[in-house]
Amino acid sequence: MTKFEKMLETWNNEALRGAKAKLSKEMNVSEVTVSRWAKGELKPGQAAIKKMAKIFKKSEEEIREIFNAEKENQNNIIDGKIELTYIPVRGLSSASGGKFILEETETFLPFKKSGPNQFAIKIVGDCMVDPDDPRNSIYDGDYVIVDPDVEARNGDVIVARLDGEYSTVKRMYRHGEEVRLVPDNPEYAPIIRTGATFIVGKVIDVYRPVRAKKERNN
Incomplete structure (x- = not known):
């Protein structure tokens, strides 16, 4: 023990x-x-x-x-220099259908951590694409930075584990014991659960890698 x-x-x-x-x-x-x-x-x-x-x-x-935890260095500064930390990517999470998450991978993102247990998940699907707010949307292929130690409040984006081994990324709204997981894309329906023990962590940031494009034909 x-x-x-x-x-x-x-x-x-x-x-x-x-x-x-x-x-x-x-x-x-x-x-x-x-x-x-x-x-x-x-x-x-x-x-x-x-x-x-x-x-x-x-x-x-x-x-x-x-x-055996050391006191957190909030600024990630060692000997006067900024320390670059890499966040581990732990599989895929769905922004539409279900995908397995929290599997260890050998992929890391060059993203400055602000908490010791933060990790990233690659998004698959388009349920967090808001047609009325494209700037604040989460797109297929984006990575979300997740912190399991930060309390999620109504309106926050979370990663939720569903049916044991599947997960989804949605906005959370609590109504008593009922928890509604609401997509930003109105074409998808909310998911309703009770309690909050299925919440893996709060999405605190989005990492969007630069993607290649085909050359325009002038």
Whole structure:
């Protein structure tokens, strides 16, 4: 049992069963994220550490020690120089039909990270293309930068895991226990779920690579 799991067990009345699901609801992160923290596959960011400190009634330093996490360098500056970090691409996510996500790849984007657990997903489909707002649309072939440690609010774009192994990118709107996943493209229908444990993370940015074009015929 890891230090994190022991802390979960103590917090959950000495029962590890159900503790991860309980924490995911308390922190508004997916159970996948909590499980990866428990396995040591991810380390929580500064925002998540602050939340845990309040939930577990410990200091932020104690939480960092449990995960062996260093204090976040918000500016990514080492010896006075800007450090270029690469964000891992973890598969595909759908902006129309379902695609498998969170599979490890060997692809990285040259994008400055602002959180330790951020990752990118390549978009397939056009459900986030808003015909009335093309500048703020997400297009097929774009990459979205996802942060699992940032709380998503109504109107934010999120990555959601559906039916276990599939995912989609949509705007989230909560109405009580109901969560509506709404596409920007009006040709697609919203997806309705209950609870919020299926949320993988909030989309905080879009990376659009320059694409080749055919030469114009003058």
